[in-house]
Amino acid sequence: MNGGNKRKRQDMALAVSDSLSNEERIVYNMIRSKENMGIWSGELKRETTIPENIFKKVLKSLEAKQLIKQVVNVQSKGRKIFMATEFQPSKEITGGDWYSDGKLDIEFIDTLKQLSLGYLSRQKVATVDMVLKFFKESGAFTVEVSNQNLEEILKTLVLDDKVSEVKSTGFDDFAGVPPGRVCYRIKSKIGGVREEKVGAMASIPCGVCPRINFCTPDGVVSPKNCVYYDKWLDF
Amino acid sequence: MVSEYGLKLAVHLITTHFGNIVANVCENLLRKGPLTLDQLIRFTELKREQVKNSLLVLVQHNCVQPFQNQQQQDAAKTEYMALFDNILHRPRFPKFLDIVSRKLDDECVELLDGLLRNGRLTLQQMADRASEGKENPVAIDVVRESLCKLLAGQYVERCPAPEPVLFPVVEETTTRKRGAKSAKIFQPPLTIEQRVLEVSVAGESIRFSLTADTGFNADRETNSDDCPMTSVEDAVKEELTPWRANFEEFMRHLRHKALIENVRTRLDEGAATILSAILDATRTAERKVKVQNSVPLSLEAIFTEVVKSENGRTMTIDRVKASLVQLGCPSRVPDDSYTIDLKNIIELARNDEVESIVLKRYGPYAYRMFRLLSKANCFLETDKIAESTLVEKKEAPRLLHGLWKDNYLHMEKLQVMASKQSRFVMWKVNKPQLWDYVLDEMYHAALNLNLRLGLEQEKDVELLSVPLDKINESKSLQKKFERRRRVRLLLGSSLMKLDDALMLFHDF
Numbered sequence A: 001m002n003g004g005n006k007r008k009r010q011d012m013a014l015a016v017s018d019s020l021s022n023e024e025r026i027v028y029n030m031i032r033s034k035e036n037m038g039i040w041s042g043e044l045k046r047e048t049t050i051p052e053n054i055f056k057k058v059l060k061s062l063e064a065k066q067l068i069k070q071v072v073n074v075q076s077k078g079r080k081i082f083m084a085t086e087f088q089p090s091k092e093i094t095g096g097d098w099y100s101d102g103k104l105d106i107e108f109i110d111t112l113k114q115l116s117l118g119y120l121s122r123q124k125v126a127t128v129d130m131v132l133k134f135f136k137e138s139g140a141f142t143v144e145v146s147n148q149n150l151e152e153i154l155k156t157l158v159l160d161d162k163v164s165e166v167k168s169t170g171f172d173d174f175a176g177v178p179p180g181r182v183c184y185r186i187k188s189k190i191g192g193v194r195e196e197k198v199g200a201m202a203s204i205p206c207g208v209c210p211r212i213n214f215c216t217p218d219g220v221v222s223p224k225n226c227v228y229y230d231k232w233l234d235f
Numbered sequence B: 001m002v003s004e005y006g007l008k009l010a011v012h013l014i015t016t017h018f019g020n021i022v023a024n025v026c027e028n029l030l031r032k033g034p035l036t037l038d039q040l041i042r043f044t045e046l047k048r049e050q051v052k053n054s055l056l057v058l059v060q061h062n063c064v065q066p067f068q069n070q071q072q073q074d075a076a077k078t079e080y081m082a083l084f085d086n087i088l089h090r091p092r093f094p095k096f097l098d099i100v101s102r103k104l105d106d107e108c109v110e111l112l113d114g115l116l117r118n119g120r121l122t123l124q125q126m127a128d129r130a131s132e133g134k135e136n137p138v139a140i141d142v143v144r145e146s147l148c149k150l151l152a153g154q155y156v157e158r159c160p161a162p163e164p165v166l167f168p169v170v171e172e173t174t175t176r177k178r179g180a181k182s183a184k185i186f187q188p189p190l191t192i193e194q195r196v197l198e199v200s201v202a203g204e205s206i207r208f209s210l211t212a213d214t215g216f217n218a219d220r221e222t223n224s225d226d227c228p229m230t231s232v233e234d235a236v237k238e239e240l241t242p243w244r245a246n247f248e249e250f251m252r253h254l255r256h257k258a259l260i261e262n263v264r265t266r267l268d269e270g271a272a273t274i275l276s277a278i279l280d281a282t283r284t285a286e287r288k289v290k291v292q293n294s295v296p297l298s299l300e301a302i303f304t305e306v307v308k309s310e311n312g313r314t315m316t317i318d319r320v321k322a323s324l325v326q327l328g329c330p331s332r333v334p335d336d337s338y339t340i341d342l343k344n345i346i347e348l349a350r351n352d353e354v355e356s357i358v359l360k361r362y363g364p365y366a367y368r369m370f371r372l373l374s375k376a377n378c379f380l381e382t383d384k385i386a387e388s389t390l391v392e393k394k395e396a397p398r399l400l401h402g403l404w405k406d407n408y409l410h411m412e413k414l415q416v417m418a419s420k421q422s423r424f425v426m427w428k429v430n431k432p433q434l435w436d437y438v439l440d441e442m443y444h445a446a447l448n449l450n451l452r453l454g455l456e457q458e459k460d461v462e463l464l465s466v467p468l469d470k471i472n473e474s475k476s477l478q479k480k481f482e483r484r485r486r487v488r489l490l491l492g493s494s495l496m497k498l499d500d501a502l503m504l505f506h507d508f
């Protein structure tokens, strides 16, 4: 926050507090002091010790004057959080760039992942910048995607085991990428048959059975009367 | 310590192979550890004769090892110890035979088959067996020749001492050495089982030699290699020496195969060729199955070995070097020798197996979080995990909790006094502990597969006595027959695949 900005805010606060009632001022100052973290209405009431009926009115009036706003807290959506209008909710409150209205924007994330996979499957290897450049040129988004955002997307693709992270050697596939730079490489081409590494356990009923801990050779749940097996062996 | 389902699986195998009485004796040994004959009679509530016979069967099939326990002050008594690993090897016999059939001739395979079926055989018994159903008896020399080949490959070994003596452990000097020596890595003391096995095995030169005198008897050093043959009598005894399959060699072979396969899928054909060449060249220098690193080898020696192999014939020395780097081994400066971290390859393979269970059982989000934790190998906080994996923050705790409840994650709650948000939940993948847990689940799954296979084989058993042309006439019979065939095929191949995973987590 730069100095000029701060001064402006102080001036505004002074002007504002003149036009407020006593209770309004107390509540407003308390909310404002919490900056971009906001404050939970319960805590606010406790700290300001204003009687319930007045407290509600005060909040209404402050909201009507557009001095405070309610924000959704990703941690506990039931709780009302108030924040002075001039602040943008912090990452802790919103959940970060990937959240809108307290919800993870899965659709957006999945679109980015699909596009990245599509691009990587046409490339041998690519750095974050290369993928970003492709996004910008393709004009697929009106929303700004930052370098850091994209890196997060690529990292989840690595965790999904769809993409591997490799360091450039500067040779062969990496020609044109400075050595040592982190690159991403697709594990299998889209459309090609991907060799799923299904383990020994994952390919039999017991290996993925939710009831394995209740299953005994002669018990109520047992391999002899097991429905999962019946289904598996239903030729 | 063998886990509960490992034990149950072992008992199941013995029951199906040798019946309930033998299994009863074996189960007591597995659960209670080494026991004397009298103790066994008491615990099993069987007749002395029954217990004795069961022990004979189990010893004959290398599932039990007797020994003289002189650890206590009172008179030494013979105790019997169950050999869990050897019991679990039993379903692997087809794999062992397959290995030998790729390396040696049919006679050797026949001979090994006899050993696997009978547990232990003398040269004479082998000859008798080879002659069965033949017009002219097979000469003992012919059998001896096959045995020699098997011994040269260390696929067969001399049976261990019938009753080795276990002396009390001599405590090391009590004065504590300080400094460099006491900083040595802590080695857990050997268990009774390990010590018995150690003293029962003959020295390398006797173990695989057809002619050496063993010198095995109760009051002689069992472990020494240098007992010269003393008389003609000993030579005659030679004919009576029992032999058995050397499971250790087969396990080494299967471990190498698993290592090479893994490198092939993870890296490429070239790296697999190099690893294969290195393991081949150093095979006899490996002292046990679970070696952590490959035996050091110079670049030159590796190269010579590589170009000998079919896939490596066209490789240049630079290509070999590049593959060695891929395999994660920079050359060791002092003597320019290379060694590969085999344990690491095994651990990566174990990770794969566990992750694939997580994906199937808990879904893609849990899988992503699990992989993050597995790679990080340290405690991470719930929100941090959700952020790094782009999983909904409200969903993450539920998924993590599910994994924790089933023992796939380790969890700790952290109370921080000063901070406003004072409770954190931290998560971690505790690999060694998780592997033990997964291994037990695998034993459980293998037991279930076996039970189901047994059940399916009993079902429609009358089909087997129906003549083939009858079956071909009837549609419904045909269908039943086909189902039976496919069920057996699927269950059988699943068992073999699961057994590979069992070895990966237990033997490798």
Ligand code: SF4
Pocket: A205, A206, A207, A209, A210, A211, A212, A215, A216, A221, A222, A223, A224, A226, A227, A228, A229, B448
């Ligand atoms: S036998 Fe059936 S119920 Fe039992 S663990 Fe296997 S799949 Fe689950």
